[in-house]
Structures are given as structure tokens and as C-alpha cells.
Amino acid sequence: MKMIAVLRTPKKLNRSFLVSFLLFALLALFGAFMAMPLIYAVNNAFKPLDELFIFPPRIFVNNPTLDNFFDLVAIMGNSWVPLTRYIANTIIITIIGTAGHIFLASAAAYPLAKYRFLGSKTLFSIVVLSLMFSGHVTAIPNYMVMSWLGWINTHASIIIPSLAFPLGLFLMKQFMEQIPDALLEAAKIDGANEYRIFWSIVMPNVKPAWLTLMILQFPMLWGTDGGSFIYSENLKTLHYALGQITQGGIARAGVGAAVALILMVVPITLFIISQSSVIQTMATSGMKE
Amino acid sequence: MQAKTATGKTIPKLIQPTKTSKWAHTLKELKRNKHHYILMSPYMLIFFSFTVIPVVFSLGLSFFYFNVLEFPRFVGWQNYSRLFLNDDVFMIALKNTFMFAVITGPVSYIACFLFAWIINELSPKIRAVMTLIFYAPSISGNVFFIWLIVFSGDSYGYLNGFLIKYGFMLEPILWLTNEKYILPIVILVQLWLSLGTSFLAFIAGLQTIDQTLIEAGAVDGINNRWQELWFITLPSMRPQLLFGAVLQITGAFAVADISIALAGFPSVNYAAHTVVTHLMDYGSIRFEMGYASAIATVLFIIMIGTNMLTQKMLRKVGE
Numbered sequence: 113m114k115m116i117a118v119l120r121t122p123k124k125l126n127r128s129f130l131v132s133f134l135l136f137a138l139l140a141l142f143g144a145f146m147a148m149p150l151i152y153a154v155n156n157a158f159k160p161l162d163e164l165f166i167f168p169p170r171i172f173v174n175n176p177t178l179d180n181f182f183d184l185v186a187i188m189g190n191s192w193v194p195l196t197r198y199i200a201n202t203i204i205i206t207i208i209g210t211a212g213h214i215f216l217a218s219a220a221a222y223p224l225a226k227y228r229f230l231g232s233k234t235l236f237s238i239v240v241l242s243l244m245f246s247g248h249v250t251a252i253p254n255y256m257v258m259s260w261l262g263w264i265n266t267h268a269s270i271i272i273p274s275l276a277f278p279l280g281l282f283l284m285k286q287f288m289e290q291i292p293d294a295l296l297e298a299a300k301i302d303g304a305n306e307y308r309i310f311w312s313i314v315m316p317n318v319k320p321a322w323l324t325l326m327i328l329q330f331p332m333l334w335g336t337d338g339g340s341f342i343y344s345e346n347l348k349t350l351h352y353a354l355g356q357i358t359q360g361g362i363a364r365a366g367v368g369a370a371v372a373l374i375l376m377v378v379p380i381t382l383f384i385i386s387q388s389s390v391i392q393t394m395a396t397s398g399m400k401e
Numbered sequence: 402m403q404a405k406t407a408t409g410k411t412i413p414k415l416i417q418p419t420k421t422s423k424w425a426h427t428l429k430e431l432k433r434n435k436h437h438y439i440l441m442s443p444y445m446l447i448f449f450s451f452t453v454i455p456v457v458f459s460l461g462l463s464f465f466y467f468n469v470l471e472f473p474r475f476v477g478w479q480n481y482s483r484l485f486l487n488d489d490v491f492m493i494a495l496k497n498t499f500m501f502a503v504i505t506g507p508v509s510y511i512a513c514f515l516f517a518w519i520i521n522e523l524s525p526k527i528r529a530v531m532t533l534i535f536y537a538p539s540i541s542g543n544v545f546f547i548w549l550i551v552f553s554g555d556s557y558g559y560l561n562g563f564l565i566k567y568g569f570m571l572e573p574i575l576w577l578t579n580e581k582y583i584l585p586i587v588i589l590v591q592l593w594l595s596l597g598t599s600f601l602a603f604i605a606g607l608q609t610i611d612q613t614l615i616e617a618g619a620v621d622g623i624n625n626r627w628q629e630l631w632f633i634t635l636p637s638m639r640p641q642l643l644f645g646a647v648l649q650i651t652g653a654f655a656v657a658d659i660s661i662a663l664a665g666f667p668s669v670n671y672a673a674h675t676v677v678t679h680l681m682d683y684g685s686i687r688f689e690m691g692y693a694s695a696i697a698t699v700l701f702i703i704m705i706g707t708n709m710l711t712q713k714m715l716r717k718v719g720e
Contacts, residue, residue: 131626139519139531142512146593147534149547171559220444223437230430232437235445238453244651244704245456246677248684249697252469253455276447282647283602286640290609306436320605328598331540372546379540380533387529 150376157181157373164365180370187357187367193345195353202350205267206333209274213329214322217280218288222310224281225288226296236285239278251340258341269341274333280325287321288314323386331379351375460701463694473691480695491696493671494679497584498654498700501675502707504588506653509595513645516596517603518630532604539597548590548663552576583664583672591659595652599645606641610634635718642718646711654704657681676700 151171156164158176188195223229224236254273255264263269291314299309315322337352354375358368431438463480465473484491520531551559554575561573576582610633618633635642657677660666664673667682676696684693 128625135519139516142516143531143534146538146596149551149593150534150537152547216444216447220441223434223440227434227437229434229437230427235441239448240647240708241705242448242452242456243647244654244708245459245701246655246680246697248657248677248680249459249462249690249693250452250455251684252690253458254451257450257454272447273451276444276451278448278452279598279648281444281448283644286602286644287605287609289640290637306440310440320608324601324605327536327540327601380537383536383540384529384533387532 153369153372153376156369159366159369161366164369180366183364183367184357184370184374188353191353193348193353197346198348198350198353201267201347202334202336205270205336205349206330209271209333210326210329212271212275213277213280214325216275217277217325218284218315218318218322219310221281221284221288222314223306225285226291226293226314239281242278243282255340264341265343265347267342267347270333270336270338274329277329280329283325283328284318284321287318291317327379327383327386330382334379335375459694460698462691463698465691467690469688469690476691480692481699483692484695484699490671490674491676491679494674494676497672497674498656498676500584501588501591501656502650502653505591505595505656506649509592509653510599510645510649512592513596513600513649514603514642517600517607518634521604521607532601535596536601538594546662548586548593549577552586552663554578577664578669580670580672583668587656587660587663587673590663591656594659595649597652599641599648602641602644602648603638606638607634610637631718639715639718642715643712646715647708650704650707650711654700654707 148171155171155173157180158178159173160175160177160179163170163174224232258264258269263272295313295317296309299313304312335351336349337355338348342348354371358364358371462473464475464477466476466479467473516531516535520528520535523531553559553561554577555561555573558573558576560576564570565573574582576586614633614637615629618629623629623632655677656675660668660673660675660678666678668674677700680693680696680700683689683696
């Protein structure tokens, strides 16, 4: 009964109790399946070494300890390039890459979603088609373009291409299509130009979409290791540095578990924060006609 | 000046119905939509330099023999004929990829929508928690190493440990090196990871549905949730549904990382070999870039075909 009270009720539809219950049970069952490995990852990070290799294996930790994190800090303190450097590199790449991508992709998506003009259809189909091409073979042409521009071994080689991932434009365009034309026309009559309409009308109305996009783009850049473009240790990212630490095998299994947790926690925290603001903006959204 | 509505568009045509040259007309169109091109230009400039040009380059390369060191040598259709007539492993890869796509594509697409739809009916707090649980696997990228421990071949593996403890079997099974189990396991983990982007887009899409439509529907005689789903929710979400479909298709056909992480590269008897792992084999190990490009092109064409088919089906939604 408690579960059902959770379902939103005030709709005037005949919702059968049984179906609601079954749907909710399905959700709970799959939720447990989805969450299990994550719960394990969290527990693992707090396990002392003897519990990591216990037989039969257990999911939950018995005697939680912070040793793994202290070990990590100790190893990090001995490294040649200070940890803060890796963190700064990652933050620069992630923030510029994410914010820039949201802005550029939205700016490009707005005309494509709301107007028909010469080349609009073709450009959009090129974007969609490019999603379906495997990135594994474009690595070499990409490298050639980069070296021609002189961007090898700079953060630009990671940031600039990430500003124009096709996925973001596609997502933004699909959401902007839902904005009522009447809203744009009203703004036009009030004397707003295209840039003004884009910035003050369209952007606030697709807030759920740009938060979605942020949630997509952030982990991708957060997890980058510099790929084949960055070689100097000074420019490497946190993901790369932590990856190096866990190469130690069994002896560093505990540290590895701690690293996995750290890499996981940041995108998830960001997701939680942005999600609550998605829900808030929905309550006051001016989307409805 | 932006008030170029119907009048602004038609009157000049009436005044001078003589053939304005095609170029003049194009130029005029370009000028009229100047602002649109300005808005798009930064994105398109970057997009063309780092995505379109490399893709076109690679499509062209599929007709060459190119080993990265020597200058490319034109070989015509040779790469393609070798691929289809002379490459047994590619046939295995193709078969596996279709297996993946046929199972994970539709299942995860429907699951994404179904879960988003159920979650959307919950109260905001619980909705937030459930969204997190379902989405977390795909943002915590490195977590799928856990599945390696679950399916580990010795009795330390969770699955083996569990099955032995409760007496289902006596000897541990080598899950990831047994041809029989590799493919289903990779499919399972792929499904676990695949409730990602489209799931999120569906949740956001469901929240932007106009509530007045639902109320109007209730007045017009829609009286159960299935009718509401089919006649109101699905049609209102068509843009997101198309977005999700494209993503699921690319995701389902491009499986590689998970197969490599779980089954190794190459997997036992190529049991989990996919088109993309085949491509990686030729592209980044053997450095036969022309051949790798041909593989990429074939995959590209398969995806485009599937996409066209799916879009056709999605247009029928809610009719």
C-alpha cells in the first residue's frame, strides 16, 4: 500500500491498482539489478585488504576502513607532478568543454529546429549521419588535422572538437522543436531580433535539455585521458593519473577500489545537483501555451 | 526588419515574375537568413573540421591500400571484395553484431521508455532517486570492471561462489572463456549499461509534455493509461523518440569496449568478436587503414539502413 501512495493520483484516469503495483514491482526489481554493482563499488572502496580477497566473496563491507584513501593520498604525494595539476587540467577541460558545447550546440540547433532555409535539412542530416560513423578509423585523419593546426600537446586538441560533438546538436534540435511557434512570433512582434529570441526565449525554455546535455558531456570529458593528442605529463588529466596508480595489480587492489569510487562520485554528484534543478525548473517552466 | 512574413516573401515575386537568375535568388535567400547562418557558423566550422572531414577522408580511404607508412595506393573495390568473400572472421563479427543489435537495440530502447514512463509517475523525490539508480551505470564509466568479478572463472567469482554455495553446481564455470556463455554475458552487461542517454532524454521529454493535452484527452474520452500512452504521450514525444532510436542503433551496432573488457581481445574463438573489434584489429593493430575504413563504411551503411527503417516505424506511432 505504501508503494501505491507514492504514485501521483490526481489524474482522472481509471488506473487499476494491480497494474500500478505490477509496474512498480518491475521498476523495483530492475532498480535493484541496476544498483547492485554500484553498491558493490562503494563498499569495495572501504574494505580492508583481507576483506577484498575473502572467500566466499561478499558484497557488503564488514569492518569499514579509510585505509585505501590514505594509501592513495600517500602514493599521490610521492608523484612527480603534483595531484593538483592533474585536477586543474581535468577541471579546465571539463568546464570549458561542457559549457562551450551547450552554448554552441544550442545556437546551431535553434535555426535548424525552427526555420527552413537553404541547406538546413542537409546540414541536419549530416549531423545525424555522422553519429553513425565509427570513431576508430577517423583517429588518423583527426590527428593530421590537429598537427596541421599545431594543436598537438595542447588542451585545445581535447576541448575544441568536444565543442561540436554531433550528439548535442541533435538533442537540442529535438527539444527546440517542441517550443510553440506562437511564443517566437510574439517575441518577434515585440521587436526582439534572432539573437535575443535565442538567448531570452529559447534557451530558458529548453533548460531540461541543456541540463541533460551537461550530464552527458561532463562524464565524457571527466573521463578523458588526453587520448593520442597529449603527451606531456604536465597536461595529463586526473583520469590518466589515477589509472597509472591502479596499474600496481593485487598489491594496490584497495587503492584501485578507492580510485574507482572517486572517479565515479564526481559525475554522480553533478547529476544529483543538476537533476534537482531540472525538477525545479519544470515547475515554473513557461513552455506550455 | 525581421517581419518578412508572407507578404514580404510573395510581393517581390508578383512584381517581377520574370526569371530572376537562380544565383540571385540563392543569394537573396542567404541574405535573408543571415542570422541563422551566423548562429550556426561556430558549431559547423568545428564540426566540419573534426568530424565531417575525417569521416569523408576515411570513406575515400576505403578504396585505397594504406599502411600509414607508405603513400596510399588505389585498389578500387578490392577491400570490399576481400571483406565479403575472403574474411571468415568478419562473417563471425557480422553475425555477432547483428545478434547484439537485434537483442540489445529494441530491448534497451523499450526499457528506456518504459522505465522513464513509470518513473515519471512517481513523486519528485522518489523520481529523483530512481532516475539516479537507472542512469548511474552509464555515467560511472569505469564500473563495469565489477562484472569481471561477478563472472570471474574461479570460485572467487560472485556468480560461481553463489551457485556453489547454494548447491547448484560443484565446479566453478569459466564464464568468460566458454564460447557458450560469452555472448549472452556481454549482451547482459551491455543492457545494464545502455539505459543512458536516451533514458535521460525520455525523462526530460516526458516532463515537457503539455499537461493540458492530457486533460483535454481525458475529456475526449481517453480512460485508461494505455490509451493515454498511445494517443497523447507517445506522439508528444516524437522528437525524443527519434533521438533515442538513433542513439540505440549506434549503441547497439557499435558494441566493442564491453566485449573487450569482458571477453578479451580477441575473444575465445571470436565468440564475442564484433564489427567494431574487427575494425580495431585492422585499424590499430595491423595498421591496414584502407581495410579498416572499408569495415567502417559497411557498418555505416548498415546503421543508416536500420535508422531509415526505424524512423519509418516511429512515424506510425499514435496513429
